Amino acid sequence: MTVLTAHDLPRDGEKLKGVALHARLEKTWSRQPGLWAWLSDVDHKAIGRRYIVTAMVFLLLGGIASLVMRLQLAKPESGLISAQRYNELFTMHGTTMMFLFAVPVMEAMAVFLVPLMVGTRAISFPRLNAFSYFTYLAGGVLLWAAFLLNIAPDAGWFAYVPLSGPEFSPGKRSDIWAQMVTFTEVAGLCVAVEITATTLKQRAPGMSLARMPLFVWAALITALMTIFSMPAIALASGFLISDRLVGTHFYNPYEHGDALLWQHLFWFFGHPEVYMIFLPATGFVSHIVETFSRRAVLAYPAMVLALVTVGIIAFGVWVHHMFATGLPRLGFAFYTAATMAVSIPAGIQIFCWIATIWAGRPRFEVPMLWVVGFIVTFVLGGLSGVMQASVPIDLQVHDTYFVVAHFHYVLIGGAVFPLLGAFTYWFPKFTGRMMDEGLGKIAFWTAFVSFQLTFFPMHISGMLGMPRRIYTYPSGLGWEEPNLLSTVGAFAFAAALGLFLVNVFVSMWRGRVAGANPWDASGLEWAAASPPASYNFAHIPVVTSRTPLWDNRDALPVMTGLRVDDRELLLTTVMEARPDVREPSPEPSIWPLMSSLAVTVVFVSSIFTPWAVVLGLLPVGAALTAWFWPKGPVTPEPVIE
């Protein structure tokens, strides 16, 4: 074996740059043609795009479910669909929206954007990333296949026991729900690990924590929240499955178990979950506000602190979903105060965004419109949240349409609006083209107005005493008008989203071709081509400020010397992002898919027999071993020490 020295290997630098470098890097990083290569792909951009498209398909499915619900509720005593079907629909709607759309789409955006924003060539564990996507897909397919087979879950998106337990939900419906949760947990946790490692270790030289883009901060906090909260739901659904399938008694009050245990575990996850949806959205908003106000976001340290405090407080408020359960009343005071306290960081964020607009030179383009829609809508939803934080008020409005109004204001106003703004904004990075501005404006205004029409009346029907999750209601209680308005609004809203979708397709096909930085934005992702090359950056950028592209208009400082014949990454130190180590990044592999399939077979068959867990160890273990087993020729490291 000949001993190579570090300088014998091809690297980027004076000797290799421009077109030649591009060709060399493409050879190393790009995907081979063919289905097999497509299935083996580990490029974070490809996986991110698949993730996003899949999540949007689930938005569509969940949205269609809600439209059928709205039709049923348009008039009192409607017989359009059966009680059973309605209950399945709202369960499918809530579950799909929360587990298969909102949380994954935010993860997906992070998977696509974070490596670009921190200036690296790949996500930290690219095979894990591919595995995560397939596992998520399997969970979603399981849920909707069950719906088609008429065994959809019907116990609501939080599946309270004992209703979802062995006695009151015979059949497989609740098992399918619980296993779907397991799939999405596994997928979500994998992404969380990747994002954590990528943000901490792969930032471009000079991008100290204090210069990290706000979306990356949001993604990091979200990943950490995922890590500390998702085990709760995994444990809870594990207990549920074992109560149902192997006869344990975790939730059985007659055998020393406890029905409220479920609620504690569920909401210990469920509450942080809503901020795992919201925080990335605030990241989008910060970037859009910055670009279109033509200045950096005001009070960056305060914005970071706001993200961190929301992330922490989120773990201390879960009981606000349980005020009506009759837990000790005095203890509630703590949860009220903690819940209210979240308004302080939220208020800081809102202030800073508006102040940035105030101090900048705002440009009213479509992404910015979505941000304005976001502020107007989210703040209203946040304030109704503050009302619900009060125990006495919540005892009245809990489980009514008032709460339904609250959470659609914060979920759609607070997360979907920024998401649609972010799509418009980063569309050139996804596709290389711009979205149509005129269509975008029409879609925004219809969406904004019809959203209010759909969900504002729900405050009123809630105050008029309408409980949620009822498939029908009598006339004479004043619920007819608000419900009819909501239904009309819902269809208009769907039309608006349809318009958005049309815009996406039309623009993908013949939108204006975008340059690398069409909005003249400041972040590193705009230094990469639109869409970025397989290797993201030809040279690793160096960061000297929070707005690198604005501060280096003439030429971006970069570092050279990464190998180009092998997939190599630069690792930097956690705090200061000083260059530290070069590490190889895994090649494409089919084994993530195979492992995911093996896991799918185990999870799904465990619904039918607990032995699947034991027997499944074998294929899963084999697939994982194949995954991690080093392949190809042995490459002794060049001696450089």
Add this chain to the structure above:
Amino acid sequence: MRRLALLPLLAALGGCEGIQAIGPRNGAEAAAISDLFTVFLIVTLLFYAAVIAFLVAAYWRRRGERQDGLPDPDGTNRDKPLNTALLVWIGAVIIGLTGLTLASYLTDRAIARSVPPGEPVLSVEIVANQWWWDIHYHFPDPSKNIRTANELHLPVGVPAMIYLKSNDVIHSFWVPNLAGKQDLIPGKLTDLALVPRKPGRYRGQCAEYCGIQHAHMALDVTVESKEDFALWLATQQRPAPAPANPLQQAGFDYVTTRECSSCHAIAGTPASGQVGPDLTHLLSRRSLGAGTYPMTRGHLYAWIADPQSAKPGNNMPVVGLDADQLHAVVAYLETLR
């Protein structure tokens, strides 16, 4: 002031006070919460207005200016006043939140004290079942105890302690005109104090999703004068009257000896099933099937003939009576006043 803030809601009510609504102040707790809600509404609307005003101003300020070109080069130099404003804003938010938290806490304590010690207290036990309410009034003299279903009568001004249990899944007891809600949880005993203030007929509804017929788990509530309540109680304490004609007799025979009696109890007859609602004074109630139907002869026919089409999935099976049996059963049930 209070009326003013609730204006939009009242407008939505179309001028009438709902029988199942959060605004009306028909019970002590509901009234306290209504006041608290008004406070919250005013404070939060003020903050909302501030945010919107700031947003509009932020845009208005720069209208007409050149908005393209380079990013503001010295943007951060002018941030001093804004940073100060941020601190002021945080201060205001903290003050606002502290005020709201305190108001909420004080109201909560006041509600906890709303049953003055020493006053005569009515004790009612409510057991939730999928999808109906089993109601027991307990008195010091157990022979005076009564059992009824889906309808609660309360004397005005008398605090009532409601003890809540569940036989199956989690339900939630909620009569918004009187008070906030309280879950009924299997394996636990919870309670709620009601202090009705104004006579009237109200409606409550199960507020925790409890399965296929969660939508049809309503509860009628009558708040009446003490005299009327005593009268009602006396009626309920009487056993069912004997059948007065052959048709009723036939119905009586059927109901007390066939399927019905394995689930339903009728005081003073052999029917003593416990899994369904007590029927002793069925006709004294306002509705049928926990709010599914109003109590009329036609609906009684419909219910007995086919409870599953009225309330699909409920726990009363289709018994399969022929026409004669049906006439007889309804005729008998109609004597249960």
Add this chain to the structure above:
Amino acid sequence: MNMPVKFAGDLTELPTHAYGHRSLTWWGIIAFFAIEGTFFALAIATYFYLAGGEQSWPPAPFRPPSLLAGTLFTILIVASELPNTLLKRAAEKKDLRTVQKYLLAMSAVGFVLLVLRAFEFASLNVLWTDNAYGSILWALLFLHTTHIATDAGDTFVLTGLMFTRHAVEARRFVDVAENAMYWRFVWICWLPIYFLIYWLPRLIQ
């Protein structure tokens, strides 16, 4: 990259692998520690939550678990830290022979522990179907068993790997060092669970 660039430094001289927090996988493993640690913490919280609602613990008439198997297990797993530390040191020195030796030892330890664990399940004196107390005991033990099994499996594979031609790659030694770190986590997690399952019921009786 379409922007003009200026070269500001070169990375050629950087090392291509590193141990501990300088390595990427180390951070991945730390994140998995956090996930699994949260699992255990919540399972333990569940244990206390269920115990908190009871008059007697374990609920009458059940007896606390028998001590023998669990205690042997605990002694062995704590003692295994010795070869584990030696393994980690050898890996950091890239001393292949010693690494191979201790990997074999750790594989044997993993195997024996799994066998002991089977006896532990038998000594709980309660079945998971008996009541919620039984359920949570089995759950705790089951969770930790998957933990042991995963790491033992990983050790078996690594042992095999270090006897192949790949054993010359420096990164394999990093893998071994990180596996040793993981093992530490496995046994540290066990201690509170051991206490909870075997001693707490005896102490509060």
